[in-house]
Amino acid sequence: MASAKQVAKQAERREIRDRWLLSAPALIIIFLAATGPLLIVVIYSFLTPGPYGDVVWKFSTDGWLSVLMQRDIFDDTLAFADAHLSIFWRSAKLSFLTTILTLLFGFPTAYFIATRPARQRDIWLFLITIPFWTNLLIRTFAIQEVIRNEGIVNTVLIKLGIISQPIQMMFTDFALMVGMTYVYLPLMVLPLYASMEKIDFRLVEAGYDLYANRFQVLRRVIVPLVKPGIIAGSILVFIPALGAYVTPRVLGGSKNMMLGNLIELQFGQGRNWPLGSALSLSLMAIVMVALLLYVRSVGGRGGAHG
C-alpha cells in the first residue's frame, strides 16, 4: 500500500516538474526582457546622473527627491517642484476625464450591441474590434486630421458660417482628452459588452412589473448587473491613459506634457536617468494601487480579460 502511494506521489511530482519545464521558456523570456529590467530601474533610481545621460555609480536619493522637490541651485534647499506636480495632476485629471467620457459613450454603445439580434450583434462587434486592433498611432494621426485648424471640424464650421476663424484645438488639453477618448473607446466597449451579453432580461422585466420606469430599471437593475464590466473597462482605459505617450506627443505641445512624456524627457534632453527611473516607478506604483483596488472590488473572481 505504502509503495503504491509513493509511486503516485512520485508521478505527481514528476508531472509538476514537467509542467515547470514546459512553461520555463515563456517565463525566462518575460523575466529577461520585461520583469528583470524593471528591477534594474529600481537600482538606477538611487544613482547619480551622468554628464551625458546614463548614470554614475554613486548612491543618491536625489532622483526620488526631485520627483516632487526641486533643489535650489544657490542655497541647496528643497522646495516643492510644481512643474512635476502639475504634470502628475494633468495626467491624473485627463485620464480620469477620459475614463468618464469613454464610459458615458461606451455604455450606451455596448448596450446597443448587446441588445441586437444575435446575427446583427457580430457585425456591430466587428465594427468595434477593427479600431481596437488598428494601430494606435494611425488612429491618433486620424483624429489629428479631424481636429487640426485645417481639419474637417473647423472647415465645416467655417463653411456653415458658425465661426470665421478656426478654433485652435491642437496642442491643448482638450485635444488630448478628445484624442484619448477616441483611441481608448473600444477598450471600454468590449468589456462592457462582455458583461451586458449575460444580462438576464427577466430581471429587467421584473423591474418593470414592479412599476419602475426606464431610468430606474437602468440605474437599479442594469448598472448593478454590469458593474464588473464597468470596473474592468475603467481600469483598461485609465491605466494606459495614465501612461500615455503617443497621444500627448502627437496631439499636445510642450505645455501639455503628460507623465509618459516627462519620463521620456529625462532619458533624452533632460539627461537625468535616476529621475526618469523614479518617475517611472511612481507611475507604476499608481497603476499597481489602481489594479489592487480593482482586484478587491471584483473580489478575486474573473480577471481583467473577463
Place this chain on the structure above:
Amino acid sequence: MASRFDIRRQTGFTTIAMICFFALYLPIVTLVVYAFNSGNSIAIWEGVSLRWFYQAWNNNQVVDAAIRSLQIALVAATIATIVATMAALATTRTKPYPGLGFKYAFINQPLMVPEIVTAVALLIFFSRIKIWTGYSGLGYLMAAHTAFCIPFAYLPIRARLESMDLSLETAAADLYATPWKAFRRVTFPLLWPGILAGLMLAFVISLDDVVITEFVKSGGQDTLPTYMLGQFRRFITPEINAISTVFLLISILIVTVFFFISRKKDQE
C-alpha cells in the same frame, strides 16, 4: 403606448451608439480618402491619384522600415506563440499545484505594467548590454517584442485548451502513444485554431508597437510606426496617409481572419 413595450430599449442609447460608430470611423475614413489626394495637402482635396502610394513605395526609408517591422513581427510572434503554447499546456487542465498562480501572474505581467515603464527599463538594460557585448542589431527589438507578445498569444491558446477535456489524450495514452505523439496527433489538431489566433494577435501587437520600439531601437532601426512618429514633427504630406492606409488594410485583414476563427470556435 400602442405598440408592444420593448423592455430592452433605453431612451437615447441607439442615438449615442450611432454617434460613437460615426465618430470612430469618420477620422479613419478621412485618413484613407486623403491618401488618394493628388495635391500636397492632407486637408485640401485636389483630385484622385495614386501618386503618394508610388512615392511611399519608392521611399527607401519607408520600405526598409516596413521590412524591419515584418522581420521583427514574424520572429517575435513565432517564438512567442511557441513558448506560449507550451506555457498554456503547462498551466491548464490540471488541479492547482504550487506556483500555478505565480505563473499566471508572471505571464500576464507585461500587460499590467504601463508600456512606457517597460520601455524605460529595457532602454537601461539593453544600453548596458550593448556596451558590454558591442552587439547592436535587431536582436534587442526581437527579444523585447517576443516578451510583450507572449501574454497576447497565451490568452486565446489557454482559452481554447480550457474548452477541451483530457479524455482524448487519455485515450491516446491508453493506446501507447508517447506524450509527443499524443500532442502531435491529438492535442495539436484540436488546438490549432487557438494557436493560429494567438499567432495573429501577437503579430498585430508586434507590428503596432510604438513606445517600446522607440526606446529600444538603435540608430537606423526605425520600424514603420516609429518612422511615422518621426514624420509627425515635420510637414505632413499624404504619403503618411498612404502608408497608414496600407498598414490599416493589413491589420483589418488579420483581424477579420482572427474574428471569424474565434467566432467559429464559439459556435462549435
